[in-house]
Amino acid sequence: MNETERKQGEWEPKIIAFLCNWCSYAGADLAGVSRYQYPPSLRIVRVPCSGRVSANMILDALRSGADGVLVSGCHPGDCHYISGNYYARRRFAILKRFLEFVGIESDRVNFSWISASEGEQFAQVATEVTERVKRLGPARHLVKEF
Amino acid sequence: MSTMNEKITEELRQKARQLLESGRVAAFLGYASGSVPMVMRPFVARTPEDADRLEWNSFCVLNLANYLPALLKSFEPPRRPNEPPPQGPLPKVGVVATGCWSRNMVVQIQENQVERERLVIIGISSRGMVDRKKVQALIAHRDVTAVKEGDNTLVVAGPGFEEEINRWDVVRDNCKSCVHPDPVIFDDMIGELKGERDLPDRFSQVEEIEALSAQERWKWFTSEIQSCIRCYACRNACPLCYCPTCFVDDSRPQWVGKSIDSVDTAIFHILRAYHCAGRCTDCGSCESACPMGIRMRILTKKLQKDVLQLYGIEAGMSVQEPLPLTTYKKDDPQDFILTESLKGEKK
Amino acid sequence: MLPRAGFQQWLQELSGQFEIFGPKKNEKAIVSWQRLEGGELPDMAPGVPKGSIKTFFFPQPETLFEFTARPKQDDSFRLREPEKRQKPRLVVGVRPCDARSVLLNSMPYKEDPYFQQNRQNVILVGLACRNGCSTCFCTWTGGSPVGTEGLDILVFELEDGFVLEPVTERGESLLQKASSARDATEAERQAVQEIRDNAPTSLPEAMEPASQLVQKDLMALYNAPFWQQLSDSCINCGTCTFLCPTCYCFDIQDETLRGKGRRIRYWDSCMFPLFTLHASGHNPRGEKVKRVRNRFMHKLKYFPERFGPLSCVGCGRCVRDCPVNIDIRQVMKELLAV
Structure with missing residues (x-):
């Protein structure tokens, strides 16, 4: 447990955000450049496409101690690779329901569409996800310990 | 009078023997009876004589499609990873298939693991397979030394006991909730197609x-x-x-x-x-x-x-029909996407 | 001789000194090794528990050492011994085949400090078999349903209590703590003798001189034609090796997580694709048939050539739980016929 986690109430969740290179990552960039405020809880992993993100990666983030995960890609129809996010959408829809089925809280794993021009929306999503994960408290279920 | 399974076994052996004898298939994949009751041994018949070891009963639980990619490959001439597949027709394999196994073969065909032309599928409409764990639970986990199967009953025997069990009571959960007992692809059938089952509560x-x-x-x-x-x-x-x-x-x-x-x-x-x-x-x-x-x-x-x-x-x-996760529609449901659901809330 | 209550009382008394384990049924009616508390008796139904006793000596996993994996800290990458168990363990209800497996595994692990330390700190209280199960064949492999090899105490279950026989000195000293023990009567001695006489004959099939395999030509066995057919059915899962008491292959890996690390030794299986995989990518046992052959040749030929006995105790777990009915008894027969 690090310094921030130790004091109750000040706990800031760790959220791993997989952002696609072409839209959401640029959206995050714009949010920064435009000075939109959002919580410092996100750790961004840049991926070529939301279609690149597999269930393995999402679970690996949780296993390694992430309190939440956000995967964000281009809006449907805007994919740089034409259809990557369409395939991803099917996979994520199934995965999200499945993780809920085995008892993972619904708000731990989140998905969004953010375009390169949506800096404000990125800040909103980051805030929303952080709040949701904060309400759940630190992740316990799939965090490996020894 | 012989039971349904005995009749199927008889027909299966005959068909497999013909396929092997005629050289239409290089091997036939089925089941042979095992050394302990209630466990069948997946078995590759390679000669017409082998075909007489084939067996059919309610304990054929291991999906035979599992063996197909490797078995087919074993009949291909060896080649390096980047070499193209050999020209001309390759040896075929015969296999027995119920509804679900045949559907797995379809998936394997779609995923390029097996070629339809190299399979000779003998279809059997499934009556449901038995869960041996359920049988063991019913007889208080005593040591079972023999099981005799009738059409709707199982007679389970062990040291000092013999009990008759209703077959349907011990059929596997997946078979009980199965709506597609008929093979979807086949070259030959044993018995009749039964048609879809209507099960509103299958989930x-x-x-x-x-x-x-x-x-x-x-x-x-x-x-x-x-x-x-x-x-x-x-x-x-x-x-x-x-x-x-x-x-x-x-x-x-x-x-x-x-x-x-x-x-x-x-x-x-x-x-x-x-x-x-x-x-x-x-x-x-x-x-x-x-x-x-x-x-x-x-x-x-x-x-x-x-x-x-x-x-x-x-x-x-x-x-x-493409596999559901290898395709998409532009209007697939996306209410789980945060930005979409937030939009909804704003409205 | 201890009556039932006396036996329970004895276990209760020992629970101060030991952590007590024994076979116990779970809610799915699977018998496995679990903690027994408050003088609880082990499950004594005929047959061996699902998992083998090797878990006490060759745990899955064994932590070899721990370390801190954050650079620039005082104790960075300095090795620490893992925390030791507070109490030694005592296992009751151990079938003679399982106990014998400990001796067999101890041969290759002769100089292994972890295995040997576990041996020192685990007491085995056996339970003689009255009857063999349909999958038992301990007598084929050099064991006996009333054997004492590897045990500290052997227990015979009678109608109204237990006759306990010390096997080792430490077993003897534990028996002395059984306050309600009395000498067995003549009738009880006779009952024990009856179990001794009858148990081996209750095994379902006649004995095979499997030990003769060691004299057979290795290459003839290796090249025997039946391996192909045998491996046709195999799905290369690890059920047989993981349930087997005498499968002792392992792999080692460092696990690091959020600045902490540990080196673990965990069960490997000759059925798995990573088994004997070389760094070059080559695997001498790359195909299914070679893996299947290795499992049996190791148990029935390589091990006896090196250490003497077969590396199989005839518990029948692999026969009982193999999903495709690969039966080591048939393999033995096939090999003997080569």
């Missing part, structure tokens, strides 16, 4: 779990897999699992730890099941193979339910 096992709270579901899931020894029988009994390197064996990055750890075991089961999403036919091979009695089939059944509900597709029903 009841899943719905029971869905009705629980998140905390209760987690408790159910962890207690279900708690006894897992990570022998991977579920994975290896599965006809969908043919990756040259399984994610459990990846080392960079390593997705799951190698020993028994509750989190690693949970992630193994989540990912194993998830990899079957949109492909699983609920054949129950995983559950039947598990030595620890883990009901991991409920996981894949949940995936099956969601895929059907969201995309209206069931795996392996037709070679022409």
Whole structure:
């Protein structure tokens, strides 16, 4: 447990955000450049496409101690690779329901569409996800310990 | 009078023998009876004489499609990884298939693991296979030395006891909730096609779990897999699992730890099941193979339910129809996407 | 001789000194090794528990050492011994085949400090078999349903109590703590003798001189034609090896997580694709048939050539739980016929 986690109430969740290179990552960039405020809880992993993100990666983030995960890609129809996010959408829809089925809280794993021009929306999503994960408290279920 | 299974066995042997004798197939994949009751041995008949060892009964639980990719490959001349496949027709393999197994073959064809032209499928409409764990539970886990099967009964015997059991009582959960007992692809049939079964409550096992709270579901899931020894029988009994390197064996990055750890075991089961999403036919091979009695089939059944509900597709029903997760529609449901649901809230 | 209550009392008394384990049924009616508390008796139904006793000596996993994996800390990458168990363990209800497996595994692990330390700190209280199960064949492999090899105490279950026989000195000293023990009567001695005489004959099939395999030509066995057919059925899962008491292959790996690390030794299986995989990518046992052959040749030929006895105790777990009915008894017969 690090310094921030130790004091109750000040706990800031760790959220791993997989952002696609072409839209959401640029959206995050714009949010920064435009000075939109959002919580410092996100750790961004840049991926070529939301279609690149597999269930393995999402679970690996949780296993390694992430309190939440956000995967964000281009809006449907805007994919740089034409259809990557369409395939991803099917996979994520199934995965999200499945993780809920085995008892993972619904708000731990989140998905969004953010375009390169949506800096404000990125800040909103980051805030929303952080709040949701904060309400759940630190992740316990799939965090490996020894 | 001979029982249904005896008749099927007789016909199966005859057909397999003909195929082998005529040279139409290089091998025929079926079952032979095993050395212990209630476990059948998947068996590759390579000569017409071998065909007489084939057997059919209610304990044929391991999905034969599982063996097909490797068995077909074994009849191909050896070649280097980048060499093109040899020209001309390759030897064929005969195989017996019920509804779910044939659907797995369809999936394998769609995923380029087997070629339809190289299979000679003898179809049998399934009456449901028996769960030996259910039988053992009914007879208080006594040592069973012999099981005799009638059309609707099983006579189970061991030292100092003999009991008659109603067959349907011990049929596997997946078979009880199966709506597609008929093979979807076949070259020859034994017996008649039975048609689809009408079962409005076929997902009841899943719905029971869905009705629980998140905390209760987690408790159910962890207690279900708690006894897992990570022998991977579920994975290896599965006809969908043919990756040259399984994610459990990846080392960079390593997705799951190698020993028994509750989190690693949970992630193994989540990912194993998830990899079957949109492909699983609920054949129950995983559950039947598990030595620890883990009901991991409920996981894949949940995936099956969601895929059907969201995309209206069931795996392996037709070679022409793409697998649900290898295709998409522009208007696929996306209310789970945060930015979409936030939009909805604003309105 | 201890009456039932006396036996329970004895276990209760020992629970101060030991952590007590024994076979116990779970809610799915699977019998496994679990903690027994408050003088609880082990499950004594005929047959062996699902998992083997090797878990006490060759745990899955064994932590070899721990370390801190954060650079620039005082104790960075310095090795620490893992925390030791507080109490030694005592296992009751151990079938003679399982006990014998400990001796067999101890041969290759002769100089292994972890295995040997576990041996020192685990007491085995055996339970003689009255009857063999349909999958039992301990007599084929050099064991006996009433054997004492590897045990500290052997227990015979009678109608109204237990006759306990010390096997080792430490077993003897534990028996002295059984306050309600009395000498067995003549009738009880006779009952024990009857079990001794009858148990071996209750095994379902006649004995095979499997030990003769060691004299057979290795290459003839290796090249025997039946391996192909045998491996046709195999799905290369690890059920047989993980349930087997005498499968002792392992692999080692460092696990690091959020600045902590540990080196673990965990069960490997000759059925798995990573087994004997070389760094070059080559695997001398790359195909299914070679893996299957290795499992049996190791148990029935390589091990006896090196250490003497077969590396199989005839518990029948692999026969009972193999999903495709690969039966080591048939393999033995096939090999003997080569």
